[in-house]
Every structure is written in structure tokens, then in C-alpha cells.
Amino acid sequence: MLARIGAAVRERLADNPAVQRFPEDRAEVYAVDGFLGAEECARLVGQIDAVACPSGLIDEEHWPDYRTSYSGDIDVHDTTVRTLEDRLAALTGIPPACGESAQGQRYRCGQYFREHCDWFDTNAGYWQHERRCGGQRSWTAMIYLNCVDEGGATEFTRVHLSVPPLTGCLLLWNNALPDGTPNPWTMHAARPVVRGVKYVVTKWYRVRSWQ
Ligand SMILES: O=C(O)CCC(=O)C(=O)O
Numbered sequence: 001m002l003a004r005i006g007a008a009v010r011e012r013l014a015d016n017p018a019v020q021r022f023p024e025d026r027a028e029v030y031a032v033d034g035f036l037g038a039e040e041c042a043r044l045v046g047q048i049d050a051v052a053c054p055s056g057l058i059d060e061e062h063w064p065d066y067r068t069s070y071s072g073d074i075d076v077h078d079t080t081v082r083t084l085e086d087r088l089a090a091l092t093g094i095p096p097a098c099g100e101s102a103q104g105q106r107y108r109c110g111q112y113f114r115e116h117c118d119w120f121d122t123n124a125g126y127w128q129h130e131r132r133c134g135g136q137r138s139w140t141a142m143i144y145l146n147c148v149d150e151g152g153a154t155e156f157t158r159v160h161l162s163v164p165p166l167t168g169c170l171l172l173w174n175n176a177l178p179d180g181t182p183n184p185w186t187m188h189a190a191r192p193v194v195r196g197v198k199y200v201v202t203k204w205y206r207v208r209s210w211q
């Protein structure tokens with residue numbers, strides 16, 4: 001399933017001249033500049049400020065201080081959110097039903113999200129729940145809503161790829177290898193914001209409908 005999804009999205013992205021793939025064979029990471037306009041970004045920033053609470057973590061108990069950002073589910077009925085979802089579906093071909101609700105995140109000065117992979121550990125206790133809610137995560141889509149004065153890069157730590165936040169830019173990656181197994185090279189972190197504040201919206205996609 002994951003191999004099939006990976007191949008379908010890969011083919012579609014390869015045909016799109018607006019999509020750039022980072023020159024890294026071990027991880028499939030792509031960027032699309034100007035995926036959202038400045039006004040759309042500003043509207044989403046306002047929404048995030050309205051809903052943001054300290055970010056949770058799926059395995060909070062074992063990993064305190066792993067993620068110090070604030071986050072929240074943004075309003076799924078909002079027109080900007082709908083536009084964003086539609087654009088992502090058109091770009092990737094992934095059915096919108098597979099997407100978890102869009103999550104907004106805000107990192108203030110000094111805040112970060114330590115090194116992690118987005119796919120689920122199928123040996124962890126939480127997996128029994130997640131496998132029934134759509135299963136494994138396939139692709140991750142993240143949109144930067146603003147430029148950060150200093151810090152706040154998304155770093156793929158094992159392949160030494162660092163992506164600085166840029167207003168409206170989409171970062172997209174496949175959490176699986178071409179054979180459908182989890183790709184350890186997708187390990188990534190949100191580096192601490194040094195000056196300014198960082199806002200992003202993240203969509204994680206599952207192999208089946210998310211519920
Ligand atoms: O904010 C970032 O740069 C990365 C966020 C992230 O890794 C996530 O939300 O899974």
C-alpha cells in the first residue's frame with residue numbers, strides 16, 4: 001500500500017514543473033515555492049493564534065520537552081483551509097479523506113520540535129489505536145506561513161538537509177521508502193527559533209481514510 005501511494009505521488013510530482021526535489025536520493029523531499037499567497041498565510045497565522053495551546057506528543061510521557069511549540073487544529077470549514085486542502089489534493093493526488101485535520105503550529109523564540117520521524121512505531125502502545133484510525137502515515141505536507149528572522153529551519157538531520165522557513169512555501173516528503181517500509185532518513189527536527197516567530201501548517205496523510 002505505502003509503496004503504491006509513494007509511486008503514485010512521485011510520478012505526479014515529477015510531471016509538475018512547479019515542484020522541486022531536493023538533491024538527496026535517500027529521502028524524497030520536495031518544495032513548492034509560493035504554494036500559498038501572503039494574504040492566505042496571514043489569515044492562517046491569525047487562526048493559529050486563536051487556537052494554539054502547548055503542543056502534544058503521541059508519546060508524551062516518555063518524551064517530556066520534546067516539542068515546546070504551540071499548536072492546534074485549525075477550522076476545517078474556513079475557506080482558506082479548504083483552499084489549502086484542495087490545492088494539496090490536486091498536487092499530490094492523495095484523497096483528502098486520508099489527511100488528518102490540518103494542524104497549525106507556532107514556535108516562539110527558543111521553541112523547537114526535536115528530532116523525530118512522522119511515521120508510527122508499530123511496536124509502540126499507541127499503534128493499536130492509530131492502526132484503526134487510518135493506519136500508517138504516508139506523506140507529510142508542511143507549509144511555512146512566514147519567514148523567520150533567525151533559526152526555525154526544518155532539518156533532516158540524517159541527510160544534512162536544512163530548509164529555512166519561507167512565506168507560502170510547501171515542504172513535502174514521503175515518510176516511506178520506495179518499497180513501502182518506513183524511511184529512517186526522513187528523521188527531522190524543527191530547530192529553535194532564535195529571533196522572530198515561526199508559523200506552519202502541517203498535514204499528515206494516512207494510507208486509509210483518517211477517522
Ligand atoms: O516545524 C517544523 O519545521 C517541523 C514540524 C514537524 O516536524 C511536524 O509537525 O511533524
Ligand SMILES: [Fe+2]
Pocket residue numbers: 116117118188
Ligand atoms: Fe515531523
